[in-house]
Amino acid sequence: xxxxxxxxxxxxxxxxxxxxxxxxxxxxxxxxxxxxxxxxxxxxxxxxxxxxxxxxxxxxxxxxxxxxxxxxxxxxxxxxxxxxxxxxxxxxxxxxxxxxxxxxxxxxxxxxxxxxxxxxxxxxxxxxxxxxxxxxxxxxxxxxxxxxxxxxxxxxx
Amino acid sequence: xxxxxxxxxxxxxxxxxxxxxxxxxxxxxxxxxxxxxxxxxxxxxxxxxxxxxxxxxxxxxxxxxxxxxxxxxxxxxxxxxxxxxxxxxxxxxxxxxxxxxxxxxxxxxxxx
Numbered sequence: 503x504x505x506x507x508x509x510x511x512x513x514x515x516x517x518x519x520x521x522x523x524x525x526x527x528x529x530x531x532x533x534x535x536x537x538x539x540x541x542x543x544x545x546x547x548x549x550x551x552x553x554x555x556x557x558x559x560x561x562x563x564x565x566x567x568x569x570x571x572x573x574x575x576x577x578x579x580x581x582x583x584x585x586x587x588x589x590x591x592x593x594x595x596x597x598x599x600x601x602x603x604x605x606x607x608x609x610x611x612x613x614x615x616x617x618x619x620x621x622x623x624x625x626x627x628x629x630x631x632x633x634x635x636x637x638x639x640x641x642x643x644x645x646x647x648x649x650x651x652x653x654x655x656x657x658x659x
Numbered sequence: 660x661x662x663x664x665x666x667x668x669x670x671x672x673x674x675x676x677x678x679x680x681x682x683x684x685x686x687x688x689x690x691x692x693x694x695x696x697x698x699x700x701x702x703x704x705x706x707x708x709x710x711x712x713x714x715x716x717x718x719x720x721x722x723x724x725x726x727x728x729x730x731x732x733x734x735x736x737x738x739x740x741x742x743x744x745x746x747x748x749x750x751x752x753x754x755x756x757x758x759x760x761x762x763x764x765x766x767x768x769x770x771x
Contacts, residue, residue: 572719572720572723575717575719576697576699576717577699579699579715579717580699580700580714580715583715584715590771592768592769592771593768593769595768596765596766596767596768596769597768599765599768600761600762600765602719603684603688603761603765604758604761606684606719606722606723606726607681607684607754607757607758607761609680609723610676610677610680610681610684610726610730610754611677611681611754612677613673613674613676613677614673614674614677614678614750614751614754616673617670617673617674618750621665621670622665623667623670627747629748630747630748630750630751633751633755634750634751634754637751637754637755637758640758641758
């Protein structure tokens, strides 16, 4: 039973993260490339999406994913981190520490992220929107990759 | 639509919250200051450090709660006209600084 719930939580955590990566990567590509042109090219079509429409979904997905991660973290702390320390795999343990901090910093960044995409009067702040979105996308990518690799090293029981 | 959903005052509060939260969070984890500790082995929250029989202590939730509370208090305490004077660039520079600090700080794991 314990194992089944851990698996369900980790898989759901990963699915939410994939959704976040997709939405935020679209937004980053849209913000950092030139104006959209009709094209059959894959990257041009990525650019052509209405990236602002993802903003609310990103905020909700981030909150849900963060909550799941916070629940899973307790099991990680007693089942995985001691193992990593026992085998002296400190890079892996340290990467997870960074992951937890970036997840928290992303949580604090969410209000600003939402404002620079959605709030009235913020449309002129293109650079701020660009850098905040890039930062949030970096957090999500880093956390996804570290979580995925750590799960390969030692999954939750 | 968004004009109906959020006031200018709330906008300035959200900006201030996003600026204060990372600073407080970094200060808390750097100094290991936690309002409470969670002991996952026994599933208990404690204000004080418990014996090793309780298993490892988690300070993460305590940092999050304090950073959120302080961020919210400051966001409501800062006068609206002050918040409006803030340079918009701080909104990404402050979290970027906290991120760089985090990566530098966590290199301590490489020194074991």
